[in-house]
Amino acid sequence: MIAGIYTLVILGGISYTMERTLNDYHLTVVEFLGIYVILAVSLALTNSFTGLFSLGHPAFMAIGAYISAILTFPPIRKAIMMPALPHFLANMQLPFCLAVIIGGVIAALSAFIIGFPVLRLRGHYLAVATIGFMIIVQVLITNMNSLTRGPLGINGIYPYTDIWWVYIWVVVTVYTVWRVLNSRFGRAMLAIREDEIAAESLGISLTYFKLFPLVLGAFFAGVAGGLWAHLVTAITPSSFSLPLAFLLVVMLVIGGKSITGAIIGALLIGIVSELLRPLEMATQMYGLTQIVTAIGLLAILIKKPGGIAGSKEINLVSLYKSLKVLR
Amino acid sequence: MLELKGVDVYYGKLYILKGINVSVKKGEIVTIIGANGAGKTTTLRTISGLVHPRGGSIYYNGKEITRESSNNIVKMGISHCPEGRQLFPYMTVRENLLLGAYLRNDTNAIKEDMEWVYSIFPILAERQKQIAGTLSGGEQEMLAIGRALMSRPKLLMLDEPSLGLAPIVVDKIFDVIKELNGKGVTILLVEQNANMALEIAHRGYVMETGKISLQGSARELFEDEAVKRAYLGG
Amino acid sequence: MSFLSIGYILQQVANGFILGSIYSLVAIGFSMIFSIIGLINFSHGDILMLGAFSALAFITALHGPIWVVFGMVGVVGFLIGIAIERVAFRPIRSAPQVTGFITSLAISSLIENFGILVLTAQPRSFNIPDYLNGLLNVGAVSFRVIDAIIVALSTTIVISLYMYTKYTRMGMAMRATAQNIDASRLMGINVNRVIMIAFAIGSSLAAIAGLMWGAKFGQISPLMGFLPGLKAFVAAVIGGIRDIRGAVLGGYVLGFSEVLFVGLLPPDMSGYRDAFVFTLLIVILLIKPEGMLGREEEVIK
Numbered sequence: 001m002i003a004g005i006y007t008l009v010i011l012g013g014i015s016y017t018m019e020r021t022l023n024d025y026h027l028t029v030v031e032f033l034g035i036y037v038i039l040a041v042s043l044a045l046t047n048s049f050t051g052l053f054s055l056g057h058p059a060f061m062a063i064g065a066y067i068s069a070i071l072t073f074p075p076i077r078k079a080i081m082m083p084a085l086p087h088f089l090a091n092m093q094l095p096f097c098l099a100v101i102i103g104g105v106i107a108a109l110s111a112f113i114i115g116f117p118v119l120r121l122r123g124h125y126l127a128v129a130t131i132g133f134m135i136i137v138q139v140l141i142t143n144m145n146s147l148t149r150g151p152l153g154i155n156g157i158y159p160y161t162d163i164w165w166v167y168i169w170v171v172v173t174v175y176t177v178w179r180v181l182n183s184r185f186g187r188a189m190l191a192i193r194e195d196e197i198a199a200e201s202l203g204i205s206l207t208y209f210k211l212f213p214l215v216l217g218a219f220f221a222g223v224a225g226g227l228w229a230h231l232v233t234a235i236t237p238s239s240f241s242l243p244l245a246f247l248l249v250v251m252l253v254i255g256g257k258s259i260t261g262a263i264i265g266a267l268l269i270g271i272v273s274e275l276l277r278p279l280e281m282a283t284q285m286y287g288l289t290q291i292v293t294a295i296g297l298l299a300i301l302i303k304k305p306g307g308i309a310g311s312k313e314i315n316l317v318s319l320y321k322s323l324k325v326l327r
Numbered sequence: 328m329l330e331l332k333g334v335d336v337y338y339g340k341l342y343i344l345k346g347i348n349v350s351v352k353k354g355e356i357v358t359i360i361g362a363n364g365a366g367k368t369t370t371l372r373t374i375s376g377l378v379h380p381r382g383g384s385i386y387y388n389g390k391e392i393t394r395e396s397s398n399n400i401v402k403m404g405i406s407h408c409p410e411g412r413q414l415f416p417y418m419t420v421r422e423n424l425l426l427g428a429y430l431r432n433d434t435n436a437i438k439e440d441m442e443w444v445y446s447i448f449p450i451l452a453e454r455q456k457q458i459a460g461t462l463s464g465g466e467q468e469m470l471a472i473g474r475a476l477m478s479r480p481k482l483l484m485l486d487e488p489s490l491g492l493a494p495i496v497v498d499k500i501f502d503v504i505k506e507l508n509g510k511g512v513t514i515l516l517v518e519q520n521a522n523m524a525l526e527i528a529h530r531g532y533v534m535e536t537g538k539i540s541l542q543g544s545a546r547e548l549f550e551d552e553a554v555k556r557a558y559l560g561g
Numbered sequence: 562m563s564f565l566s567i568g569y570i571l572q573q574v575a576n577g578f579i580l581g582s583i584y585s586l587v588a589i590g591f592s593m594i595f596s597i598i599g600l601i602n603f604s605h606g607d608i609l610m611l612g613a614f615s616a617l618a619f620i621t622a623l624h625g626p627i628w629v630v631f632g633m634v635g636v637v638g639f640l641i642g643i644a645i646e647r648v649a650f651r652p653i654r655s656a657p658q659v660t661g662f663i664t665s666l667a668i669s670s671l672i673e674n675f676g677i678l679v680l681t682a683q684p685r686s687f688n689i690p691d692y693l694n695g696l697l698n699v700g701a702v703s704f705r706v707i708d709a710i711i712v713a714l715s716t717t718i719v720i721s722l723y724m725y726t727k728y729t730r731m732g733m734a735m736r737a738t739a740q741n742i743d744a745s746r747l748m749g750i751n752v753n754r755v756i757m758i759a760f761a762i763g764s765s766l767a768a769i770a771g772l773m774w775g776a777k778f779g780q781i782s783p784l785m786g787f788l789p790g791l792k793a794f795v796a797a798v799i800g801g802i803r804d805i806r807g808a809v810l811g812g813y814v815l816g817f818s819e820v821l822f823v824g825l826l827p828p829d830m831s832g833y834r835d836a837f838v839f840t841l842l843i844v845i846l847l848i849k850p851e852g853m854l855g856r857e858e859e860v861i862k
Contacts, residue, residue, distance in 0.1 A: 117843065131839075375746075413747070414741070
């Protein structure tokens with residue numbers, strides 16, 4: 001408990017310092033990293049802890065991004081850009097916080113609907129079905145011109161996302177996932193990962209315990225989508241596609257099968273791509289980032305399949321204790 | 328002919344074979360008996376190169392084969408008729424037999440050998456074009472043995488050939504094993520049915536939890552009190 | 562030509578045939594690799610892309626007859642298949658299935674981004690010699706010379722491959738390895754070699770399909786392989802991924818249904834074509850996961 005408060009304060013302090021000292025560009029990078037952490041930790045719910053290999057995270061993100069963007073958009077501009085919106089949406093403008101939560105809830109709802117049939121599939125069949133789902137969502141967004149402006153995407157979204165919103169949602173995501181893992185739910189999920197058949201014979205309801213991490217993960221993906229939309233201010237259907245799903249998977253594989261691992265992976269990949277992007281621009285070597293990421297992934301898969309952190313977690317309490325000993 | 332010296336095998340972290348020594352001389356029938364999970368099947372899988380040992384060595388006709396690949400081991404004349412038959416279930420009886428002769432190029436001799444297998448197990452001749460997966464258990468075992476013979480082995484390793492078969496079929500199969508041995512094929516036989524195995528074998532080994540706990544001539548093992556109690560049902 | 566006339570429908574059927582011929586070739590590769598080592602090779606579609614670009618290079622550089630280009634592209638695919646298997650998939654062969662899948666994602670990303678790096682993401686036009694664009698008319702149906710070549714070549718390849726697996730020694734070894742990998746080792750089959758050949762043949766067909774794709778649609782880009790690759794996987798699943806015949810059947814079924822979806826529904830629905838394809842995939846996986854010709858297997862718990 002005390003360790004948790006310490007962490008909150010320290011992270012808050014870091015955020016405050018960064019807000020005061022960093023320039024806009026670097027602050028944006030930090031906010032991106034935070035969003036990556038939310039995405040990776042929430043994807044770990046299914047992919048790392050329950051052994052369900054999903055590639056559908058960008059679809060949930062897209063849903064959250066589009067819903068929240070439409071909800072925070074000023075009605076006057078909606079009338080011009082999205083003439084076919086139903087009446088109640090056209091005249092509605094919600095506060096950012098509420099819009100993001102609604103985006104997350106609707107993403108979770110869609111996970112619930114798609115999860116029921118799809119979660120019966122095994123292993124990489126599930127992976128392919130989730131890619132299928134991602135493409136379906138993408139096609140729908142692209143073709144519903146009057147709601148989403150189709151391939152043009154929505155631009156001019158107000159940049160509500162700041163470091164404090166990112167801070168709050170990172171904390172909420174990590175805390176929630178940590179609580180889930182250390183509950184009855186979490187143990188059931190791990191049991192499913194280790195041995196589905198045995199878990200079922202112990203009376204663990206597979207559908208329920210598989211659906212739960214997918215839906216919860218989708219909620220946070222939706223939230224992350226909302227934050228992302230209000231950070232980059234312009235979204236198109238192609239922003240949420242396989243390369244992004246791949247990047248998230250790479251984070252989890254490189255980091256390892258734990259919350260700590262997911263965070264490490266997200267930060268590492270995030271930082272590497274932010275460092276390489278300017279280089280890519282300067283040298284006109286587009287694709288370099290992805291090449292480096294893919295090679296890194298292959299190296300980890302062959303040399304250290306468990307990832308950097310393995311399945312270990314940092315224990316905050318003993319971390320602080322050891323720091324006090326040092327003092 | 329075959330010599331295992333201090334062979335250690337692990338499956339991941341599980342220590343399965345703990346420094347076992349086994350030897351088979353030319354012309355013998357040697358049997359390994361023991362309970363389920365004692366490591367008998369792993370021993371055969373190690374000899375045929377499906378699993379590689381972490382320690383110890385295996386010699387065949389004086390040549391070390393510890394790290395050889397399966398296909399080279401088959402080439403040297405060791406044929407392994409695995410537990411649970413492991414046929415190619417969607418292929419015909421004929422195709423299964425042909426695959427047994429996969430490494431051979433002597434088309435005419437292959438044909439002769441196929442006739443020979445059919446003469447040992449006439450039922451297979453009748454079922455030539457049938458899909459292997461649809462055969463009865465006994466027919467599948469005959470096909471598995473026939474397939475193992477198609478490589479013209481010098482050493483034939485059989486893993487639980489009696490498993491799940493009617494007594495009449497088991498008798499037939501054991502007759503065939505003796506007959507093959509009479510024709511000069513050396514046999515390494517893994518069996519849970521210790522009675523039958525010791526009846527036809529010259530020598531035997533008893534395996535317990537990954538170790539050889541006892542060895543001797545078939546007669547000695549037959550009369551050993553501990554073996555009687557544990558494996559011979561009284 | 563009026564909507565829904567016999568002529569219109571026949572024309573659509575012809576188009577379905579052409580598209581199906583291409584999907585079939587790509588689907589076969591998925592099927593060969595999957596049935597032997599249980600890997601969904603996500604990078605398969607990118608080999609189609611590499612095939613298309615090398616075809617363009619050969620056509621531009623050689624001005625030779627098209628069958629020579631087809632042959633060379635086939636060889637290129639063959640070699641790429643061997644290289645990918647050696648470098649990426651062999652080292653992780655004993656790892657869990659999902660690791661193989663992630664590896665193939667990485668390979669796919671590598672190939673696509675190297676493509677972007679070297680060739681830029683801009684689509685290029687894929688020009689074929691004029692005589693291949695000449696129109697042939699059979700009754701009310703018209704198609705180009707190249708379309709006829711696509712269908713004929715694809716059919717020939719499929720039949721010869723079927724004969725190859727049925728009657729040759731290597732073909733038998735392939736089927737055996739797909740059915741029981743350990744037993745195949747015990748027969749003396751060099752399983753590593755079988756896997757390598759499966760990758761090589763599968764990739765070779767994908768590369769040839771890349772040439773066909775470029776010729777049919779006239780445009781290629783480094784990212785072009787993603788959708789046809791994924792759809793060919795869908796095709797293989799529809800037909801039954803464990804069997805070459807299933808993959809071919811699935812390829813044609815998918816080709817026809819796509820063409821009919823676009824051809825017979827109102828035009829503003831055609832944008833939803835890909836959503837339809839993947840909904841079809843999910844539905845098939847749920848109701849008949851072993852596919853039309855498939856044998857039961859554990860796709861579903």
